[in-house]
């Protein structure tokens with residue numbers, strides 16, 4: 366973060382003629398920011414930006430997005446390169462430590478994550494308190510939050526060692542907890558992790574193995590799972606990451622903060638979109654119905670939106686969607702599946718990208734447009750889609766959490782508001798109220 370050479374902005378009150386210089390700060394890439402930290406003290410005014418459309422909420426060195434060009438970088442490396450050449454734990458190391466690991470560092474990191482994959486045996490009982498038909502994301506919110514009750518020896522955020530242990534525990538145990546949520550919902554016994562498997566293989570094994578037989582691992586499927594995790598690992602200051610940062614700014618423990626992120630991710634405008642895309646495709650049902658649904662999406666009086674389309678930051682094709690589309694073909698070919706939903710999705714994409722409404726508003730497919738089809742082909746029910754997103758995003762959440770906690774200038778996040786309620790008035794006793 367450096368003071369910009371491109372000067373300062375001057376804010377002028379046109380009525381009084383008072384003016385204030387607002388410094389500009391440059392990052393390494395992307396738009397500079399106008400530093401308004403002293404604005405209230407100097408002018409008595411707040412800035413107003415609900416939805417944070419023009420607000421940089423923090424300084425971060427993890428992830429960069431150029432939404433106009435469709436670029437996504439983690440610590441400077443493109444998502445396309447990482448998805449092609451790295452595995453998920455490679456990307457996790459990169460996000461957490463800032464550099465790709467060498468061979469020895471990677472081996473140590475993989476071993477440390479693997480060491481923490483089992484969950485406390487008592488957690489099994491905790492799971493059994495949920496109704497069988499509970500949504501797995503509801504279970505995730507509860508169980509991830511409950512981790513602070515099971516692992517209180519890694520909740521001291523001021524202790525560097527405890528922060529690291531919590532980081533490993535969260536990354537390592539999320540797949541175990543996610544697989545347990547799935548097993549519980551279908552009435553099958555929980556599986557213990559197998560530490561000779563990779564992160565993605567282990568997750569697939571815990572999810573799909575049954576005691577009666579071995580799970581036959583396909584390298585193509587395991588690679589697709591790993592790639593899905595990479596594509597969802599981090600995404601700058603999105604809603605759930607900002608939730609984690611806000612929760613953590615109060616000094617809350619890491620498990621509580623990540624549980625807050627899980628809850629935020631659940632919403633259909635965020636992580637719930639991949640589940641919503643598949644439900645939407647099934648509702649559309651046939652190519653002939655696409656025009657009718659496009660009209661609904663364009664109608665301001667109709668709440669229907671084209672799920673998997675549009676993004677707050679990308680005003681171009683989401684680079685993750687391209688990789689996901691490629692993975693989609695590979696998986697369907699490996700499994701020798703012909704999913705009519707893929708044909709429907711491709712036709713919907715083609716028609717929408719030619720439609721002036723979507724062109725003018727720069728609404729392109731996002732990562733969730735194809736991920737649902739891949740996950741369905743891998744055998745996951747739609748209710749598990751957001752859970753998988755949460756498993757992957759845990760890496761981004763903990764990396765961002767760690768970055769924030771280690772920032773000596775950290776302050777509690779406390780936005781202000783534009784109050785539009787009644788002015789102060791006299792209290793009316795119950796008997797005198799009309």
Ligand code: CMC
Nearest residue numbers: 634635636638662670671672673674675676677726731733
């Ligand atoms: N279908 C129809 N119209 C849309 C859509 C859509 N999917 N997305 C945006 N618009 C319209 C919107 O109505 C608005 O029109 P107008 O300017 O006339 O009022 C304009 O495009 C801008 O939309 P916005 O809602 O102001 O944009 P936003 O940045 O607040 O919302 C979004 C971004 C992702 C929430 C939104 O595009 C959306 O709801 N998409 C569908 C849900 C989805 O796929 N979410 C996954 C996002 S990617 C995964 C993740 O990062 O979590």
